[in-house]
Amino acid sequence: MPLTENVTIAVDAMGGDNAPSVVLDGVVAALAEDENLQVVLVGPADVVEPFASTHNRCTAAVATEVIGMAEHPAEAVRKKKDSSIVIGCKLVKEGKAQGFFSAGSTGACLAGATLGIGRIKGVSRPCLCSVIPSPVAPVVMADIGANADCKPEYLAQFAQMASIYAEKIVGIKSPKCALLNIGEEDTKGSQFAQAAFAQLKEKVPNFVGNCEGRDIIAANYDVVITDGFTGNVVLKTIEGTSKTLFKSVKKVFLSNLATKLGALAIKGKLSKLANSINPDKFGGAPLLGVKGACIVGHGSSNADAIKNGIHASSKVVREDVCGLISQAVSR
Amino acid sequence: MPLTENVTIAVDAMGGDNAPSVVLDGVVAALAEDENLQVVLVGPADVVEPFASTHNRCTAAVATEVIGMAEHPAEAVRKKKDSSIVIGCKLVKEGKAQGFFSAGSTGACLAGATLGIGRIKGVSRPCLCSVIPSPVAPVVMADIGANADCKPEYLAQFAQMASIYAEKIVGIKSPKCALLNIGEEDTKGSQFAQAAFAQLKEKVPNFVGNCEGRDIIAANYDVVITDGFTGNVVLKTIEGTSKTLFKSVKKVFLSNLATKLGALAIKGKLSKLANSINPDKFGGAPLLGVKGACIVGHGSSNADAIKNGIHASSKVVREDVCGLISQAVSR
Structure with missing residues (x-):
């Protein structure tokens, strides 16, 4: 894996059963192993701001809401516009990050990414x-x-x-x-x-x-x-x-x-x-067919799984998986 | 399980990877354990006749053909009218046996039983x-x-x-x-x-x-x-x-x-x-909804599995599973 290319991944600080602590540990480990990685940490101000200010290559994006594992995915994404999942996907849509990783609700990530990031041209369904x-x-x-x-x-x-x-x-x-x-x-x-x-x-x-x-x-x-x-x-x-x-x-x-x-x-x-x-x-389940590297981790992810999920997201960007998908579906 | 009621089960002598030897061993064991069990052994004359003549409560039904595991089920059942599976199902249809057990092709047993024995009134699909x-x-x-x-x-x-x-x-x-x-x-x-x-x-x-x-x-x-x-x-x-x-x-x-x-x-x-x-x-997979006790054993069944399959078929008869199904679907 060529680690030389700079990559920015938005990470949901509030995703998973043990968030935010294991997520923060995972981000620390990912940043340590990949010096060309930038992380935008998305979550409540009191979690993401102190962390970003004390870690290199990490910036904070404040999200005031959190989507719970038990909420109805599509409904939650529609209602909670200021949730970490919706904001994370928006960062990808706006080009401020190239990928999004969350160990939160799979359904909400799916809905958030499909609606918020959008499909690669030619892909019927991610x-x-x-x-x-x-x-x-x-x-x-x-x-x-x-x-x-x-x-x-x-x-x-x-x-x-x-x-x-x-x-x-x-x-x-x-x-x-x-x-x-x-x-x-x-x-x-x-x-x-x-x-x-x-x-x-x-x-x-x-x-x-x-x-x-x-x-x-x-x-x-x-x-x-x-x-x-x-x-x-x-x-x-x-x-x-x-x-x-x-x-x-x-x-x-x-x-x-x-x-x-x-x-x-x-x-x-x-x-x-x-x-x-x-x-x-393997870091989680990739959602393929959206315009960005979107990976959803298991709710029970530990710090190692979070780290691997962030690395997998970076690799999707560096290997230009979205570009290759775009070519394949237009053939 | 009340073993007092007499039951007759047709058994496919040629079903399974190790037929007929393990089937015959299974029949011997089943007859020994259930003194009110009668078996009609279905298969080639040189297999079923010597066996039936030397075992109590066992009669022979000659079938000159065998359906292989790799054959197209419905086609094989249609073409091989004198196969052990088709003859076994016919015995049930004609009331000469109350159940049929085979460790042969599942597809052929399904086709044979559905076409040959017929559905319980009110059952849409077995x-x-x-x-x-x-x-x-x-x-x-x-x-x-x-x-x-x-x-x-x-x-x-x-x-x-x-x-x-x-x-x-x-x-x-x-x-x-x-x-x-x-x-x-x-x-x-x-x-x-x-x-x-x-x-x-x-x-x-x-x-x-x-x-x-x-x-x-x-x-x-x-x-x-x-x-x-x-x-x-x-x-x-x-x-x-x-x-x-x-x-x-x-x-x-x-x-x-x-x-x-x-x-x-x-x-x-x-x-x-x-x-x-x-x-x-557990002796195999029962086909429920046909007018008879039809159970299909695993192709790799050993004698013990064959014995258990025959016992399960007898139990389906003695517990009047078909009668109970008929009542349930007509409610």
């Missing part, structure tokens, strides 16, 4: 991407929830955008892209999936065919494309299954003295495994 | 159910692939049928039923999910609201309802995620001498955990 942390290899999936209702042709653009992200940001060379379906044969699936298959085949050069649910975490493909309803359900299913299984394994470890001793020998390597499937290292 | 083996508690999910394209009203019937199966066969008292969606609030989801929500709310007394992907394996609800596309993708995602994670944990165990020794202490309990999430114990 999509939310996730880098799924498989123990085998990272897998990029889209859409994971920006569009609960899709037209088949949207999926071809999701594939183009997610493939660019996979290659330029995740570092997967010549990513293989597959359509999530209920069978591998070309003719399988719902009417929607069959129509989407035709669109992908026609418009996406790196499309290799259908894949199934079991292929995702096995990393049999690099980019997995689906509608936002299925993608969201599947992503949460993977998270839930991993969590429940790890919890059950932990219970096994703690069941008696012998297993506790046995667990001691394995613990280190197992935490490493648990860490390898921790989504935090 | 659905395929799965008992998901969560380490917390079993969860019944439907539809898992019989209907890739659904109308919202189908889902209300899926909920009614799956709830009856959960209560009578899996033994879950007063099962709580939820709609798989992308948010918990009543107004969340795609247009389809919102319409399905309204149908479930109106027609299903044990419907408690929306659930998300992460709720499935955590067993936060007893019955999870979705369309056959989403259900199939989700089921395969759970299977794939469990498999990949267990493989990764195994790799950790084998990484050096210390972890190998540690693993020894844990191994027994961990196999028990792996076993608790083994779908074999």
Whole structure:
């Protein structure tokens, strides 16, 4: 990643369950690791102003309102014009920042960015991407929830955008892209999936065919494309299954003295495994198709995840992901 | 389970990757455990006749053809009128058996049963159910692939049928039923999910609201309802995620001498955990809504899974699941 280019990222100081403290820690770490990074910290004056005045390459943008995780996204964005999410997106729109990172409400960030920053010309619908942390290899999936209702042709653009992200940001060379379906044969699936298959085949050069649910975490493909309803359900299913299984394994470890001793020998390597499937290292879910680098972190992001999210946003700017998307969709 | 009632189940001798040997072993075990069970073994004469002549309560039904796992289901059922799946379903249709069990092609069993046995009056679409083996508690999910394209009203019937199966066969008292969606609030989801929500709310007394992907394996609800596309993708995602994670944990165990020794202490309990999430114990996926007890086993079923599948089919007959479904859908 070429760190030489100057980049300005707006960061939502109030995003996430542990804001603002972990956000501020994350900003400190990001600034320390990237000397050509500028941060505009968006939030209440008493949080952002003292921080900006004591940190180099950081300026403050005051937002008097905060959108809570439980608020209705579109409504909150419309009503709270002075919220950190709306102000952050406005900074990108006005060119005062090239990207926006928040670990706040995903729905509000989606609404804020789509309305506030606007779409890249030619993009029908921006999509939310996730880098799924498989123990085998990272897998990029889209859409994971920006569009609960899709037209088949949207999926071809999701594939183009997610493939660019996979290659330029995740570092997967010549990513293989597959359509999530209920069978591998070309003719399988719902009417929607069959129509989407035709669109992908026609418009996406790196499309290799259908894949199934079991292929995702096995990393049999690099980019997995689906509608936002299925993608969201599947992503949460993977998270839930991993969590429940790890919890059950932990219970096994703690069941008696012998297993506790046995667990001691394995613990280190197992935490490493648990860490390898921790989504935090990829910094969050990028919203692709808007005119700026917009990444939404997990609500439970720690300082490290915030740092990685800011770095990913900078990389989206430096690798000109928006320019590449613009070219791809106009072909 | 009252074992006193006589039940006759047609069993596909040629279903599954290890047919006929594991099927025959499974039949032997099922007959030994249930003295009021009769089996009609369906398959090639040289397989079923010698077996039937040497086993009590087993008769032979000769089928000269076999439908392979890779064949196009509906086409194969139409063409191979003398296949074990088509003959097995015909036995149910003619009242010579009350149920049919096969570990063969799911698609062919679906097509065979829907066309060959026929729907219960009032059922719009039969659905395929799965008992998901969560380490917390079993969860019944439907539809898992019989209907890739659904109308919202189908889902209300899926909920009614799956709830009856959960209560009578899996033994879950007063099962709580939820709609798989992308948010918990009543107004969340795609247009389809919102319409399905309204149908479930109106027609299903044990419907408690929306659930998300992460709720499935955590067993936060007893019955999870979705369309056959989403259900199939989700089921395969759970299977794939469990498999990949267990493989990764195994790799950790084998990484050096210390972890190998540690693993020894844990191994027994961990196999028990792996076993608790083994779908074999539930015997397969019931096709609900057809006039008979039709259960489809996993292709990789061992003798134990075959035995459990036959027992589950008998239980569906003895608990009069079809009668209860008929009542529920006519209400």
